[in-house]
Amino acid sequence: MDEAYIYVKPENFKKACLYFHEKLNSPVVMMFACDERRKNKCFRIYCVFMGIKYKKWVFVAMDTAEPAPGFESIAKDIYSAGLFEREIKEMFGILPEGNPDLRSLRLHDEVWPEGYYPLRKDFNVPESSGAENKEYVFNKVEGEGVFEVPVGPVHAGIIPPGHFRFSVAGEPVIHLEARLGWTHRGVEKLFEGKDVDSGARFSECVAGDSAFANSNAFCHAVEKICRIDAPEKAMFLRAMFLELERMYNHLSGIGGIAIDVGFSFPAMYASVMKETLLRLNEKLTGSRYLKGVNIIGGVSLDLTVWKKKALLKALEAMEKDFKELKKMLYSSVSFMDRLDGTGVLKKKTAEDLGVLGLAARASGIEKDLRKDFPGIYGKIKFNAAKGHSGDVMARLNIRLSEFEESMNLVKQFVDKIAAGNVDFQNKIEFTCGAGLGYVEAWRGPLLYWIKLNKSGVIERCKIVDPSFHNWEGLCYSALGNIIPDFPVCNKSFDLSYSGNDL
Amino acid sequence: MINMLKNRIIKGVVAEPLKEDLEIEKLGAELKSLIHKKFGRSFYIREVDTSSCNACESEIIAATNPIYDIHRFGVSFVASPRHADGLLVTGPVSRNMRVALKKTYEAMPDPKFVITCGDCALDGGVFKDSYYVENGVKNVLPVNAHIPGCPPNPAAIIKAILVFLKK
Numbered sequence: 036m037d038e039a040y041i042y043v044k045p046e047n048f049k050k051a052c053l054y055f056h057e058k059l060n061s062p063v064v065m066m067f068a069c070d071e072r073r074k075n076k077c078f079r080i081y082c083v084f085m086g087i088k089y090k091k092w093v094f095v096a097m098d099t100a101e102p103a104p105g106f107e108s109i110a111k112d113i114y115s116a117g118l119f120e121r122e123i124k125e126m127f128g129i130l131p132e133g134n135p136d137l138r139s140l141r142l143h144d145e146v147w148p149e150g151y152y153p154l155r156k157d158f159n160v161p162e163s164s165g166a167e168n169k170e171y172v173f174n175k176v177e178g179e180g181v182f183e184v185p186v187g188p189v190h191a192g193i194i195p196p197g198h199f200r201f202s203v204a205g206e207p208v209i210h211l212e213a214r215l216g217w218t219h220r221g222v223e224k225l226f227e228g229k230d231v232d233s234g235a236r237f238s239e240c241v242a243g244d245s246a247f248a249n250s251n252a253f254c255h256a257v258e259k260i261c262r263i264d265a266p267e268k269a270m271f272l273r274a275m276f277l278e279l280e281r282m283y284n285h286l287s288g289i290g291g292i293a294i295d296v297g298f299s300f301p302a303m304y305a306s307v308m309k310e311t312l313l314r315l316n317e318k319l320t321g322s323r324y325l326k327g328v329n330i331i332g333g334v335s336l337d338l339t340v341w342k343k344k345a346l347l348k349a350l351e352a353m354e355k356d357f358k359e360l361k362k363m364l365y366s367s368v369s370f371m372d373r374l375d376g377t378g379v380l381k382k383k384t385a386e387d388l389g390v391l392g393l394a395a396r397a398s399g400i401e402k403d404l405r406k407d408f409p410g411i412y413g414k415i416k417f418n419a420a421k422g423h424s425g426d427v428m429a430r431l432n433i434r435l436s437e438f439e440e441s442m443n444l445v446k447q448f449v450d451k452i453a454a455g456n457v458d459f460q461n462k463i464e465f466t467c468g469a470g471l472g473y474v475e476a477w478r479g480p481l482l483y484w485i486k487l488n489k490s491g492v493i494e495r496c497k498i499v500d501p502s503f504h505n506w507e508g509l510c511y512s513a514l515g516n517i518i519p520d521f522p523v524c525n526k527s528f529d530l531s532y533s534g535n536d537l
Numbered sequence: 538m539i540n541m542l543k544n545r546i547i548k549g550v551v552a553e554p555l556k557e558d559l560e561i562e563k564l565g566a567e568l569k570s571l572i573h574k575k576f577g578r579s580f581y582i583r584e585v586d587t588s589s590c591n592a593c594e595s596e597i598i599a600a601t602n603p604i605y606d607i608h609r610f611g612v613s614f615v616a617s618p619r620h621a622d623g624l625l626v627t628g629p630v631s632r633n634m635r636v637a638l639k640k641t642y643e644a645m646p647d648p649k650f651v652i653t654c655g656d657c658a659l660d661g662g663v664f665k666d667s668y669y670v671e672n673g674v675k676n677v678l679p680v681n682a683h684i685p686g687c688p689p690n691p692a693a694i695i696k697a698i699l700v701f702l703k704k
Contacts, residue, residue: 142669146632153668160668164632188637191616193598195586196634217633218588221667240663243592243688287595300541306602307548313599323690324592363540533590 036259037408038471039086040094048097049107052082055093056113059086062389062504063109065482066119067497068127070156078104078129081484082116083471087407092471105130115389118503126223128152141216141536144169153224154495176202176210184518188217195532199521206517211510215535222537226496231257231331231465234493238483239326242500242534244287247280248476249483249498250329256472256485257331261465268455269333270411275448276325276334278441281477282353283312285438288529292431293364295523296373301363308356315349318342333458343449350442357442361435374428378524380512381425390508392479392501394528397433398425404475415447425512430527437477465491478502478531500534565610565699572611572702580612580702582652583621583645587638588670589628592688593655597625600691607695612702618644626678629657629664630671642678651680652701654694656687663687 043051056063065083072078077098084093099106108131110117118140120131125139128150139147151161173183181204188196196217202210222241226234238253239246251273258265265273290305313323319342320328328334338346364370380390385398395402396419403419405412420436422429465487472483479501486495509528513521572580586594600607601614615621618641630638642651653674656662661672674680684697 141633143633146635158668188634189585189641193584193586193594193614195589195591195594196637217631217637218586218628219631219633219669220588220629220664221669222664225664225667237663240590240657240687243590244595246590246592287598300544303603304544304548306599307604310599310602310604324595324688359540359544363544366540531591533588536588 037090038092038094040096042096045097045099045106048080048082048095049109049112051095052084052109052116053112055084055086055095059084059088059093061085061087062115062386062391063113063119064092064389064391064480064504065484065497065499066116066123067484068123068129068154069486069495069497070127070154072101073156076100078127080106080123080129082109082119083482083484085402085407085480087402090408092473099129103130104128105132107132108134110134110136114387115504118507126152126154128155138171139216141219143216144171153221158224171214173200173212173214174210178204180204181209197532201513201518201521203518207515208513208518208521209515211513211521213506213510215506215532218533218536220533220537223496223498226493229493231487231491231493234496235329235331236327239324241498241537242531243324244284244531245280245476245478245481245500245534247276247325247328248474248481250326251277252472252474252476252481252483253485254329254331254472255474256470256483257487259470259472260468260485260487261331261463261491263332263463265333266456266458267411268452269457271448271452272334272338272457273329274411275338275445275452276320276328277474277476278444278448279312279316279319280325282438282441282445283309283316284477284529285434285441286312288434288526289360289364289431289438291526291529292374292427292523293370295526296370298364298367298370301360304356304360304363308353308360311349311353311356315346318345330458331463333456335458337457338449338452343452346445346449350445354442357438364431371428374431374523375426377427377520378512378516378527379424379426380508382423384511385425385508388507388511389504391504392475393433393437393477394430394505394508395479396420397422397429399423404473404480408473415444415451417444427523427527463491465489469495476501478529478534479505481534498534498537500531500537502530502532502535505530506535567703569611580623580698581615581621582612582623582625582698583615583618583641584625584627585634585638585641587626587628587634587658587674588631589655589657593627593658596688596691597627597654597694600694602691605691605695607698610695610699612695612698618642619646621645621649623650623652624678625652625654626674627654627658629661629667630674630677632669632671635671635677638674638677650682650701651678652682652684652698653680654684654689656685659683659685 184201187198198214290302294302467489469486682701
């Protein structure tokens, strides 16, 4: 197993977290609570670090009991824990003592009364809505000539809702704060009480543009708990579909960056390519967004001979189109000039904020689960993309080179797929336990921590989408730019609202 | 520039007649004149996401790409509700979005229509009875038409909008 659990006394919790934070050189990748009052009469709090060198996920855990559950905040020492602590506070009513910022993230005060904590097991839906006159307090910048520009939650384009508060002095943005949570649907609570099969289907609705990655991480977690070995062929198929998902999303991102600076021809070109890929997905699986493919113990379908042919043919055409697209983008000087030096996120800032995935790689942090925890990727040749300047240009370059690498990977996976079963042939025997499922989705590492009881019913499901780490990074990258450049910064990060808000 | 021109000529027109239903094309032609009369040239739609998973948005955007090209029927998406004739709503309506959705609706000039898109916009779908959703748009606004699917594909979206407009 690649998980290590370390139980500490509450007074040692902070010390232990700081130790692993430094030793493993890892941000807090996950921090959550679990209501175990029925069994152990306490809440358990986990703080998770990624130990790349040791190929281990380190869980530091402690217990806290009623009547006044709480723990010593680590947010002042490890910035990346801050948002997680706010989440624990609002979902469980467990107080992170010493955290300077305890505003709610998702349960907005305007519509949610105080004292109701949804992820507690004895939670009842409140009859009343919150106090209407209560208002969210944004961090304020004051001074002569400083004014605020509120944007959202409903935006001009066909995109999900989020509120952004810009403080500007003249043209440049000097402060940006995002208020999210508008698409909160109570996903983690809805997982509780589901059996694993319907859980796998439900996980596809957490974030529509990474439906496959979500169900993949979910199945990975369940398979780890129940000690199921999915056949190698299924693993290759999963990795192949994961790369296909990455490809269509990167195309939509590349096109989005072009259209946000007013370069519409390549954007349309990319959208035609994206449509081709979505249709290919439909041909291969029956679903444009690869839904219904992952099942516990494998995948639900095989790559037949004619499907394989269609896939390879489509890839060949895609390669040609992609070369043209790249040429178009790189040969426009004004386009390149617009992206170069826009929305810079420095490596040090990214490290401190705990930014992960695509955005981190563009800033020079070389972390990629496909390389660090390879699994099936260890059996093929994989080159992780590298960047260093951290601007929109770097993020575009990362996406372009990841797209090329993905085409390469899909071909390698197709070659490796041989005859054999695609799913687990034996009856699944459920065991009581918990496990972490992870996958490098196209935005970055997507984590599912699941706790099952012995009849295979989900007791707790914690999801961390890479967007949860990266929104802060976006807010920093916009500083010093003008507001009209914000859309292109936003698109270059391409973060998920629904995955973040859950 | 030369690159683009070359590509433009090689690719040609990629917009394709919707294979599943040739009648859509007919319907579209018929409607073009109808929209012209009723709405003065174009039917403008404002899209609002009330906490969908983003797959519906992706498909709505796909309906505007050169292959489906919903614009050719005289239907376009606009940035402001003040310019809109219709509201296209996705998602089960979270508590947070309830007020924002209502305000968007109120900002639209009369006559106005509400079309819901995707299974969860109908009754909450997979998110039904969660503590934070309103179980569908119909509990917040009067709904005129619904597009089923999770997510509905672009052809279905275009067809549903056209069929609704004909009514």
